[in-house]
Each structure stands twice: as structure tokens, then as C-alpha cells.
Amino acid sequence: MDFRSSEPVVGPSSADLLPASAAMAVKVVIVGGFGVGKTTLVGSVSEIRPLTTEETMTQAGAGVDDLAGVERKTSTTVAMDFGRISISDELVLYVFGTPGQERFWFLWNGLFEGALGAVVLVDTRRLEVSFEVIGRLEDRGVPFVVAANTFPQSPSYPTEELRAALDLPPEVPIVTCDARTRESSRDVLMALMRYLYDLSAQPVP
Numbered sequence: 001m002d003f004r005s006s007e008p009v010v011g012p013s014s015a016d017l018l019p020a021s022a023a024m025a026v027k028v029v030i031v032g033g034f035g036v037g038k039t040t041l042v043g044s045v046s047e048i049r050p051l052t053t054e055e056t057m058t059q060a061g062a063g064v065d066d067l068a069g070v071e072r073k074t075s076t077t078v079a080m081d082f083g084r085i086s087i088s089d090e091l092v093l094y095v096f097g098t099p100g101q102e103r104f105w106f107l108w109n110g111l112f113e114g115a116l117g118a119v120v121l122v123d124t125r126r127l128e129v130s131f132e133v134i135g136r137l138e139d140r141g142v143p144f145v146v147a148a149n150t151f152p153q154s155p156s157y158p159t160e161e162l163r164a165a166l167d168l169p170p171e172v173p174i175v176t177c178d179a180r181t182r183e184s185s186r187d188v189l190m191a192l193m194r195y196l197y198d199l200s201a202q203p204v205p
């Protein structure tokens with residue numbers, strides 16, 4: 001298992017320390033089916049060296065993990081990803097990535113503790129791998145936005161078509177992104193923060 005951030009213990013670099021002005025921390029979770037780019041997003045957006053728990057995929061996953069569309073994938077998240085991004089001097093996001101493989105979904109309980117919201121990352125070539133994830137989020141009552149990650153040959157659907165295909169209510173924001181790009185991943189998190197803000201500003205029924 002690759003706990004990269006715990007390599008030689010020399011103490012945090014000054015860039016890793018939170019600014020003294022940081023007054024609020026928000027936990028968000030990145031979910032989605034197998035291989036949709038969750039670890040990539042956490043890694044691209046994090047201002048600290050991300051923690052990853054990647055394991056090499058083995059023959060044991062043959063027939064269980066559907067590699068269609070991600071044939072070159074050689075590793076998978078077995079516990080979580082973790083990164084951090086400062087949105088402003090005061091606001092810091094702690095970003096947790098979940099494992100995509102169903103056999104590790106029991107870890108969701110811990111990962112969602114204290115989380116204010118989630119991003120559902122989808123691959124438009126394989127929307128079906130995220131259906132169950134969305135259902136589980138809805139069951140938990142966790143607010144979420146959907147981000148369509150752009151892979152080669154990803155069909156580009158109009159937002160409303162994507163909404164219908166994923167059976168999402170009209171208020172759930174849908175954005176597109178390239179999880180490999182810091183700015184794009186940051187925009188996804190900003191969309192989630194805006195949505196959470198709007199929800200909090202709504203009168204309680």
C-alpha cells in the first residue's frame with residue numbers, strides 16, 4: 001500500500017502548514033464508480049502532497065473490475081485519498097476520495113462522518129458505474145454536485161440529457177471537468193461550495 005505522504009519523517013514543510021488566518025474547515029468527499037478519476041482529482045487539486053492508498057490491481061480483480069474504458073489502469077484505491085485546498089485565507093477544504101470498487105464501499109461510513117457535501121464524478125462513457133453511488137448518496141441525504149470527467153472519446157451530452165440519464169432532480173448542479181487539471185478540479189469544488197451555500201441560505205420548510 002502506498003502511503004506516499006508518510007515517507008521520510010522530516011516534519012511538515014512550511015507550505016503544508018495551515019495559515020494562521022484559517023478559521024473554517026469543511027470536509028467534502030469525492031465519490032463515483034470504478035476508475036472515473038477520483039484519485040486524479042484529489043491529487044490535482046491538493047495544495048499538499050496527497051495521501052493515496054493505491055494498490056496494484058491483480059488477477060483477483062479479473063472478472064470483477066470492469067476495465068472497459070480504463071484498460072490502461074493498473075492501480076486502484078483500496079482505502080481513501082486525502083488532500084487539502086485553501087479556498088480563501090479563512091476557508092480550507094479537506095478533500096477525501098473514496099474507493100470506487102464496490103468491495104471497499106463499507107469504508108464510506110467513516111469517510112462521510114462530518115462531511116458537508118460530495119462530488120459525484122462520472123465518466124460519460126460508463127454512466128452506469130455511478131448509478132448506485134448516486135442512490136447511496138441520496139439515501140444518506142448528503143448534498144452533492146455531479147462532475148462529468150472528460151476522457152478521450154467521452155460523449156458530450158447536453159446537461160439536461162445527463163440529468164435525465166442519471167435521474168437527478170433539477171436543483172443538482174452538473175458541471176464538466178478534466179480531473180487532471182488543478183483549475184478544473186478546483187472549479188468543481190467551487191460549484192459544490194456554491195451549492196452548499198445556496199442550500200444553507202434556503203428557508204427550512
Ligand SMILES: Nc1nc2c(ncn2[C@@H]2O[C@H](COP(=O)(O)OP(=O)(O)OP(=O)(O)O)[C@@H](O)[C@H]2O)c(=O)[nH]1
Nearest residue numbers: 034035036037038039040076077100150151178179
Ligand atoms: N483522459 C483523462 N484521463 C483521466 C482523467 N482523470 C483520470 N484519468 C485517468 O483515468 C484512470 C483512472 O483514474 P483514477 O484517478 O485512478 O480513478 P479512480 O476513480 O480513483 O479509480 P478507483 O479508485 O480505482 O475507483 C487513470 O489512468 C487516470 O490517469 C481525465 O480527466 N482525462
Ligand SMILES: [Mg+2]
Nearest residue numbers: 038039076077
Ligand atoms: Mg482512486
